[in-house]
Amino acid sequence: MSQSRRVTLRRRRLAVFGSLLVVLLGIGYLGATGLAPVPASSAEVRQPDNLTQPTAQPTWPSFGQGAIGAVGFTGVLASHGNQAPVPIASITKMITALVVLEARPLAAGEAGPAITFTDADIDLYYKSLAENGSVAPVVSGMVLSQREAFEVMLLPSANNYAASLAVWAYGSESEYLRAANAWLQSTGLTETIVADTSGISSNSVSSPANLVDIxxxxxxxxVLAEIVAMPQAVLPTIGVVTNTNRLLGRAGVDGIKTGTTDVAGACLLFSTELTVGTETVTVVGVVLGGNTHSELNDAVSALIGSVTGGFQNVNLVAKGDSFGSYTTAWGQSAEAVAAEDASVLVWSDAAITGVTTARTVSLGQAGDSVGVVSFAAGDQQVSVPLVLDAPLTDPGAGWRFSHPGELTAG
Structure with a gap:
């Protein structure tokens, strides 16, 4: 083969190999750009506004001390007067009821075990009578269910039945008092001390804040919620007993316990249900140190009426509200919107703060979760998912091939 033919063949081979290399490089380029992940887009988030409501102004009486709270709200919402522990009279019987139930649980709808009353219970009757305490009749050999004995203790506020139940559950009053004060400490009611079962002793004391928790x-x-809401009960041997709480049924009051001694004055631990928008809130409270129960009941009625407006059901977000936006490198856009409505029930001027967080997104469908907007209102936390309101789709081959530098490594 001549030298010139060999040169020609070499040139042809180089041309073929060069063309093949170009094809292979092209295929590699097309594959790399066609399959490489597209760049992620960060959300431009919008933070929710802080919200506040008007300050509540409860109408407190000119006498004594008190506090209010609500189920689902931690601690005291508002208070009045001296907040130190003071004598609580027959409100003490609610502690007796709670502690007896620790030893002798009773489920809703149950009568509980039968209790046979003896001469020892008659002695407790005369002891309470000598202390000028409220009493209910007792007969040796009489049998009441646990539930019925609770009704005698709580409705007519019978001191002797508080003592009888404590002895029945714990064996003696002294053992009951040891258990009760240990229970108060373990429950966090550290400003409460019981010196007896009925509250006739001025050494049975509590603070308004502890009474709200009780x-x-x-x-x-x-069981207790049902009993304290009863206007009266008909019991074996004893007959009809009537609730001492004359405020039942007024201002929505459905409990809880009166108390009266010369030292404590007229006292009322109360509960009521208030309607706030579409929600119902259970408000509890206490007012101590009244001159008469008539004066006290008027004061509590006015207090409850003033409290209602202090609760607000605040709309936080509506479904579809936007809290951020995405714009892709290839020009598509979508909003990060609330997936659902959300509201929160607040008391008074409790601050409501919110924070929006959203993740980066490359591609996504409408409805995909992309973040959350979280609200804090006092002790309450409310979180609402954020979703895309529109799809973010692949930019297509044309954009991919013309923007290789913007594609990310897989």
């Missing part, structure tokens, strides 16, 4: 425990117990 009221929440009572309304959370279906």
């Amino acid at each position: 009221a929440k425990l009572v309304v959370a117990n279906p």
Whole structure:
């Protein structure tokens, strides 16, 4: 083969290999740009406005001390007067009821075990009578269910039945008092001390804040909540007993317990249900140190009426509200919108703050979760998912091939 032919063949081979290389490089380029992940887009987020409501102005009486709270709200919402522990009279019996139930649980709808009353219970009757305490009749050999004995203790506020139930549950009054004060400490009611079962002793004391927490425990117990709402009961041997709480049925009051001694004055631990928009809130409270129960009941009625407007059902977001936007490198856009409505029930001027967070997105369909807007209102936390309101689709081959530098490594 001549030298010139060999040169010609070499040139042809180089041309073929060069063309093949170009084809292979082209295929590689097309593959790399066609399959490479597209760049992610960060959301331009919008933070929700802080919200505040008007300050509530409860109407407190000119006498004594008190506090209000609500189920679902931590602690005290508002208070009046001296907040130190003071004598609480027969409100003490609600502690007796709660502690007896610790030893002898009773479920809703149950009568509980039968209790046979003896001469020892008659002695407790005369002891309470000598202390000038309120009493209900007792007969040796009489049998009441646990539920019925609770009704005698709580409705006519019978001191002797508070003592009888404590002895029945714990064996002696001294053992009951040890257990009761240990229970108060373990429950966090550290400003409450009981020196007896009925509250006739001025050494049975509590703070308004602790009494609000005790009221929440009572309304959370279906047996006690039902009993304290009863205007009266008909019992074996004893007959009709009437609730000492004359405020029942007024201002929505459905409990809880009166108390009266010379030292404590007229006292009322109360509960009521208020309607706020579409929600119902259970408000509990206490007013201590009244001169008469008539004066006290008028004061509590006025207080409840003034409290209603202090609750607000605040709309936080509506479904579809936008809290951010995405714009892709190839010109598509979508909003990060609330997936649902959300509201929160607040008391008074509790601050409501919100924070929006949203992740980066490359591609997505309408309805895909992309973040959350979270609200804090006092102790309450409300979170609403954020979703895309429109799809973010692949930019297509044309944009991919013309923007290789903007594609990310897989």
